[in-house]
Amino acid sequence: MTTTPTDRKYAASHEWLTQDGTVGISDHAQEQLGDVVYVELPEVGREVKAGEAVAVVESVKTASDIYAPASGTITAVNDELSGSPEKVNESPYEGGWLFKLDVTEEGDLLDAAAYEAQAN
Known part of the structure; x- marks a missing residue:
């Protein structure tokens, strides 16, 4: 397991949010x-509320909803994941990001230490 980056906030449901609105899932x-085999991303321009299911990550084990860690508008999606969904596994905090939000209001988010404590 990699170290949980401290430059972002985390939802209890395992999504992370950076200051620039980038969203992904934790390590x-x-x-x-x-092994992630498919990622269904939200539409750019969609308005979302914190806690709303906005994407789906499918793996060899299961499919999991991804929840918005903040309210706002989807401004970009990581199109590279359509051809390379394994990036979510290989680089969950960098190349495996899912989408970007123009954040209007953060949800109930944790810092890295609090997230690690509840995730373990």
Whole structure:
């Protein structure tokens, strides 16, 4: 397991959010999912509420909803995941990001230490 980056906030449901609105899932989440084989991303321009299911990650084990860690508008999606969903496993905090939000209000988020404590 990699170290949980401290430059972002985390939802109890294992999504992370950076200051620029980038969203992905934690290393803990991708480990629990196993090998990711498909990612269904939200539409750019969609308005979402914190806690709303906005994407789906499918693995060899299961399919899991991905929840918005904040309210706002989807401004971009990681199109590279359509051809390379394994990036979610290989680089959950960098190349495996899912989408970007223009954040209007953060949800109930944790810092890295609090997230690690509840995830383990």
